[in-house]
Amino acid sequence: MGSIWTVARHTISESIRNKVAISFIFVMAIILIGLPFVSKGDNTVSGAVQAYLSYSITTVSFLLSLLSIFLAKSISDDLAGKQILMLMTKPVARWKYIVGRWFGIVCIDTMLLLIAGVLIFGLTLYLASEPAQDKIDRERLEGQILSARHASNYVIPSFASEAAAKYQENVEIGKYSGLPDHDEVKEKKKIQAQMRERWRVIWPRETRVFEFENVRCDRSKDSMIHLRYEHRVSNFPPDEIIRYSWIFGSAEKGTEQYGVPRRDFMNRIHTVSVPADCVAPDNTLQVIFQNINPYARFGEKQYDNTIVFQRDDSVQVYFPIGTFGGNFVRALSLVLCRLAFLAAIAVALSTVFSFPVACLGAFTILILATSREFLLDSVSWIPEEGSLGIVQMILNSVIWIVYFLIPNFDKFSGLESLVDGRNVTLMWVLMSVGNLVLFKAAILLLAGCLAFMLREVDEVSV
Amino acid sequence: MVESTLPVIQTVGLQKVFKDFWRRPRVSAVQDLNIEIKPGEVFGLLGPNGSGKSTVIKMLLGLLYPTRGRISVFGRPPTDVAIKQRIGYLPEESYLYRFLDAKETLDFYGRLFRQHGQVRRERRDMLLEMVGLQHESNRRIGEYSKGMARRIGLAQALINDPEFLVLDEPTSGLDPIGTRQIKDVIRRLGDMGKTILLSSHLLADVEDVCDRVCILYGGKVQAEGTVKELLAQKDVTQIQAERLQPGTIEEIKSVVERRESKPIDVSVPTGRLENLFLKIVEDAQAAKIETSGAGQAGAIPEFLGAATDDGSEIIQSLILAADQETPAVPVPMSAKKEKDPAPSSRVLDELTKPKPSPTADFKPKPSSESSPKTTAPKKVEANQSVIDGLLGQENSADQKDRDNG
Numbered sequence A: 001m002g003s004i005w006t007v008a009r010h011t012i013s014e015s016i017r018n019k020v021a022i023s024f025i026f027v028m029a030i031i032l033i034g035l036p037f038v039s040k041g042d043n044t045v046s047g048a049v050q051a052y053l054s055y056s057i058t059t060v061s062f063l064l065s066l067l068s069i070f071l072a073k074s075i076s077d078d079l080a081g082k083q084i085l086m087l088m089t090k091p092v093a094r095w096k097y098i099v100g101r102w103f104g105i106v107c108i109d110t111m112l113l114l115i116a117g118v119l120i121f122g123l124t125l126y127l128a129s130e131p132a133q134d135k136i137d138r139e140r141l142e143g144q145i146l147s148a149r150h151a152s153n154y155v156i157p158s159f160a161s162e163a164a165a166k167y168q169e170n171v172e173i174g175k176y177s178g179l180p181d182h183d184e185v186k187e188k189k190k191i192q193a194q195m196r197e198r199w200r201v202i203w204p205r206e207t208r209v210f211e212f213e214n215v216r217c218d219r220s221k222d223s224m225i226h227l228r229y230e231h232r233v234s235n236f237p238p239d240e241i242i243r244y245s246w247i248f249g250s251a252e253k254g255t256e257q258y259g260v261p262r263r264d265f266m267n268r269i270h271t272v273s274v275p276a277d278c279v280a281p282d283n284t285l286q287v288i289f290q291n292i293n294p295y296a297r298f299g300e301k302q303y304d305n306t307i308v309f310q311r312d313d314s315v316q317v318y319f320p321i322g323t324f325g326g327n328f329v330r331a332l333s334l335v336l337c338r339l340a341f342l343a344a345i346a347v348a349l350s351t352v353f354s355f356p357v358a359c360l361g362a363f364t365i366l367i368l369a370t371s372r373e374f375l376l377d378s379v380s381w382i383p384e385e386g387s388l389g390i391v392q393m394i395l396n397s398v399i400w401i402v403y404f405l406i407p408n409f410d411k412f413s414g415l416e417s418l419v420d421g422r423n424v425t426l427m428w429v430l431m432s433v434g435n436l437v438l439f440k441a442a443i444l445l446l447a448g449c450l451a452f453m454l455r456e457v458d459e460v461s462v
Numbered sequence B: 001m002v003e004s005t006l007p008v009i010q011t012v013g014l015q016k017v018f019k020d021f022w023r024r025p026r027v028s029a030v031q032d033l034n035i036e037i038k039p040g041e042v043f044g045l046l047g048p049n050g051s052g053k054s055t056v057i058k059m060l061l062g063l064l065y066p067t068r069g070r071i072s073v074f075g076r077p078p079t080d081v082a083i084k085q086r087i088g089y090l091p092e093e094s095y096l097y098r099f100l101d102a103k104e105t106l107d108f109y110g111r112l113f114r115q116h117g118q119v120r121r122e123r124r125d126m127l128l129e130m131v132g133l134q135h136e137s138n139r140r141i142g143e144y145s146k147g148m149a150r151r152i153g154l155a156q157a158l159i160n161d162p163e164f165l166v167l168d169e170p171t172s173g174l175d176p177i178g179t180r181q182i183k184d185v186i187r188r189l190g191d192m193g194k195t196i197l198l199s200s201h202l203l204a205d206v207e208d209v210c211d212r213v214c215i216l217y218g219g220k221v222q223a224e225g226t227v228k229e230l231l232a233q234k235d236v237t238q239i240q241a242e243r244l245q246p247g248t249i250e251e252i253k254s255v256v257e258r259r260e261s262k263p264i265d266v267s268v269p270t271g272r273l274e275n276l277f278l279k280i281v282e283d284a285q286a287a288k289i290e291t292s293g294a295g296q297a298g299a300i301p302e303f304l305g306a307a308t309d310d311g312s313e314i315i316q317s318l319i320l321a322a323d324q325e326t327p328a329v330p331v332p333m334s335a336k337k338e339k340d341p342a343p344s345s346r347v348l349d350e351l352t353k354p355k356p357s358p359t360a361d362f363k364p365k366p367s368s369e370s371s372p373k374t375t376a377p378k379k380v381e382a383n384q385s386v387i388d389g390l391l392g393q394e395n396s397a398d399q400k401d402r403d404n405g
Helices: A002-017 A020-038 A045-071 A073-080 A083-087 A094-128 A135-145 A160-172 A184-199 A324-350 A355-370 A372-379 A390-405 A415-419 A426-454 B053-060 B082-086 B102-112 B117-130 B146-158 B176-191 B203-209 B227-231 B246-260 B273-286 B311-325 B343-352 B382-404
Strands: A148-155 A207-212 A224-230 A232-234 A241-248 A258-265 A269-275 A285-290 A306-308 A315-322 B009-019 B025-033 B042-046 B068-073 B087-090 B164-168 B195-200 B212-217 B220-226 B264-266 B333-335
Touching: A002 A020, A002 A094, A002 B102, A020 A045, A020 A094, A045 A073, A045 A094, A045 A135, A045 A324, A045 A355, A045 A415, A073 A083, A073 A094, A073 A324, A073 A355, A094 A324, A094 A426, A135 A224, A135 A269, A148 A324, A160 A184, A258 A269, A285 A315, A324 A355, A324 A415, A324 A426, A355 A372, A390 A426, B009 B053, B025 B053, B025 B220, B042 B053, B042 B176, B042 B203, B053 B068, B053 B164, B053 B195, B082 B087, B087 B146, B102 B117, B102 B146, B117 B146, B146 B164, B146 B176, B164 B176, B176 B195, B176 B203, B176 B273, B195 B203, B203 B227, B212 B227, B220 B227, B246 B264
Parallel strands: B042 B195, B042 B212, B087 B164, B164 B195
Antiparallel strands: A148 A207, A148 A315, A207 A285, A224 A269, A224 A315, A232 A306, A241 A258, A241 A285, B009 B025, B009 B068, B212 B220, B264 B333
């Protein structure tokens, strides 16, 4: 650890002396402090806070990504400037030098991220302290942005017994009489899946009961829970506004009940907030959806529109389980994991290539990681097997390595959750540390160390 | 004490071939090199530019890998990290970090040896004093002149009190004081029993300090042996004396002619420019003329096992030696009848032909200076060679660049 830390310390002081770190702090500070005053948003405080959080963290993580790649230049510099001759004749193992350089870069990233974090956090709170536009704006800001909420998905009934009954019925009516070798289990599964899909569709005047489990929140009247839903509509009315109501709570379990009539624009995400005392003591929440126009009795027309909640997360209940501060720290930790990974890539490349090549390589990987899904789509035209023989095999293995080694940065970004006030779980952070740092960065560093141990550190001059 | 019997360095059939991008062999830098350096020896690696000296040194340090052959350093392979604890290395140029100042530089290298705070700071300050940079220690290395950077390079090579010191052209870029001082340090370290490997193309440097030399040319060993062995001219006799009356000289001539019937050559040696230069600088330092360059060199730090004398004493002793040399007018009398030089010196001549540089610039140690004595003959053009040597130090860097380029 001694020599690793010495090299890391040297890397840090190098970045400070060469004014790299300072200039990055300067640029970051200008952007972070300038952003709140130039971004317009939708004139609500909540919108401004969301926009600021989103832009500032994106900017900072991009700048620091560049910095991480750029700082690995110190290894190429040592090789080009031959300072490496003085280093490698000291009792420092080569792998310790490489790991030390990487660790130094991670330390610089941590320091700068800390500075940026304090700035962003302070400015976010400053923006949030502006007078809100109205009550909804205030509630949205406090309940849905400056909070760490856990999302719970609904539980679809299993329909196992119904499927079995249906299968029996089919057998009785002789549906399978022409198919002697049909698989009973498969058929049942098929019927069950069909039933579950059908469950997501709510016909006009129909009612659906959504059950949520593990809603472990403070069940007082003062705390709020939020239902977030997204639907698809067919047969919509000409004004494209859909009318229906939600009923929270269960009379059976003796909770409070809240009816919420809604007029919502179709095909958008909506949020409904109700007091948390509708949650049952066993941490379950029952929400009933009624596809009936609640305003019909005031003379409005009942449109017969069908509503579909397509995905498992189309209806989610959110409840606060943590603070914005904690969520913020965890989101930045995810950023740091990505930076550590990038630094490892850049360091590994610098052990073999000179500065511009290593830098470009690392930058390419940054682009691949941020747009992995898109790029992998573009190579999927390559046929799976055989037609090109050995070339195909090589191509496929290259793609496989790329797929395996290059992480999908979207999966390791907590930004969307943070901006939405959703909890960035500790588990998520730990998974990222495990995947990006302990696994992928470690593999890259190992490769870098090996390459560095095998190479000669000086060129020959005769 | 098994260690002391083991050679510090041993190479067997060492070969280095440089390959190009397509792995085709291009240059054969070192061919079949077998050398052995014993503990406590000051070993000189000599050769013109591009003769493979640096390549050999870099292979010994594990910076380059041999194409064929075997190397052992303290009985271990050169890539072993543990042996680095016992080695000090000064590369052919001081590849230091420009953004660090002298103190931070030594601090950094000290840390790499895992030295603790107090020891590190003490050694750092002593070494800075030794190389005469204690007053410039807060300036960034980037602002240093080449010679000053070289001094820091030497200081960092000594920071771990190495048993084995590798100096690749230690005097390149140094002024005569620095050169003298480095030679002095090498000699003193050698006296303390340290093993030193010295490479140079400045022959005077090597001759002054080395016990044994190996002359490389074209990657091959051309000659190897102790300095005395290689330079002895057994068929020449030199007589040195304080200023003599013309009558006395005539008498000596006649005696020699009568007894041996050989002609003799009588001349008056001039003082060495090196000594003159040292004298001028000494006077300037005494007059406290300001300089932003290196100041007075200091004592060799105690941790290296040196006696405790302060810096001015070193200069004083150098000057004293110089003063004693200049006024004393020894009369070198060399017999004209020169036969073919010994094979070793022929190699020397051949090597030095393209760039006239000191061939036999032998300078007796200051202590054994005062009394006239008989030694192997000196060539009088040694004086010219010192000038060449001085100029050559500046030129050699340029020329090396050209050669490398």
